[in-house]
Ligand SMILES: Nc1nc2c(ncn2[C@@H]2O[C@H](COP(=O)(O)OP(=O)(O)O)[C@@H](O)[C@H]2O)c(=O)[nH]1
């Protein structure tokens with residue numbers, strides 16, 4: 501993703517993460533947290549654009565889907581897809597975020613027998629993360645076997661060249677064209693919605709019959725008109741947020757952050773990425789707090805700083821710099837929040853001898869969690885700084901969710917962390933039992 505070379509904030513985040521990693525690596529019992537830090541780094545800094553391949557007949561609405569997903573006119577629609585044109589990878593851009601996109605009107609199109617081999621070779625060389633198999637709603641029963649065979653040929657070719665078979669998201673396109681003709685614009689009436697459900701069922705049955713596994717089957721309307729600057733003028737899009745989320749789910753995690761930023765209807769997706777960041781940071785904070793460190797603050801403060809910066813990168817608003825300034829002033833600096841929390845923890849330790857480690861871990865984690873949720877509210881949900889402060893206080897009072905270490909703090913269990921080669925399972929798995937229990941230091945053996 502935007503590992504933009506000359507972005508000082510990103511360099512700072514990268515440096516801070518590297519420092520944290522170096523510190524944790526030296527602390528007895530905490531070296532396993534390095535994997536969690538790498539996961540945060542991947543979400544915040546190391547992402548890459550998603551690669552999406554759309555397959556479907558000419559006029560099935562592939563180009564319109566790209567525009568609908570990005571919420572801007574990035575491809576020409578209704579262009580007579582010249583079937584002799586070689587498909588090629590394109591960089592679609594919105595808000596400086598990229599989606600790598602390729603579409604092909606099918607292997608048979610143009611009746612060129614070598615075409616099939618060339619398309620397959622192209623996709624196998626630069627394999628897509630996800631294949632969008634586009635079928636017009638009015639054609640889910642028309643000649644579908646040939647289309648599914650095409651899809652199979654592509655998948656087999658990609659696999660045959662040693663790449664992993666990409667997941668397939670089936671898209672039932674142009675759903676507004678199903679009966680009855682009116683209304684053309686969403687929300688449709690019950691009758692049309694019933695027919696949309698039927699079209700989806702029909703397509704699903706064809707997949708079953710042809711033994712094709714698809715990650716999701718999503719009905720979509722992509723009709724929109726754009727101003728000459730590319731922004732949306734008439735917006736009759738239907739269910740595009742579900743498509744965005746199905747594509748997001750099908751992507752490898754390294755490509756998810758960029759997708760969440762590039763897709764227009766994606767606040768929920770950005771929130772999910774942010775929750776992974778704060779879940780990871782909170783988990784690390786717990787173990788830092790629980791470890792008998794003389795100077796946890798030194799580690800906790802930059803950790804919270806990186807977390808908040810990571811969430812702020814997910815902000816859609818152009819005025820991010822001003823927001824960061826307002827956040828810093830309004831929250832009394834994330835440093836300040838860290839300091840206050842740790843001071844509170846210390847006084848607790850004095851009061852309750854014997855539970856020191858566990859309580860300070862819970863406090864460190866609770867404070868990090870509260871700060872992270874506040875950052876989401878401010879940078880992603882667009883709350884005012886006053887509302888944000890109130891949220892911070894409220895969550896801090898409430899403490900960590902009871903089931904945090906059971907993995908439900910993130911929206912989905914799989915949301916917690918990234919698999920990096922040789923790394924450990926999701927952070928909460930460090931610690932499956934009661935969060936009040938002090939974790940065993942490793943390396944005693
Ligand atoms: N009514 C309607 N028309 C659509 C929709 N999506 C695409 N179209 C129209 O279908 C035609 C072909 O769309 P396009 O995106 O170029 O299809 P492609 O050939 O697969 O790239 C264009 O005239 C689009 O305006 C839709 O959801 N509803």
Ligand SMILES: [Mg+2]
Nearest residue numbers: 562563579581
């Ligand atoms: Mg097209």
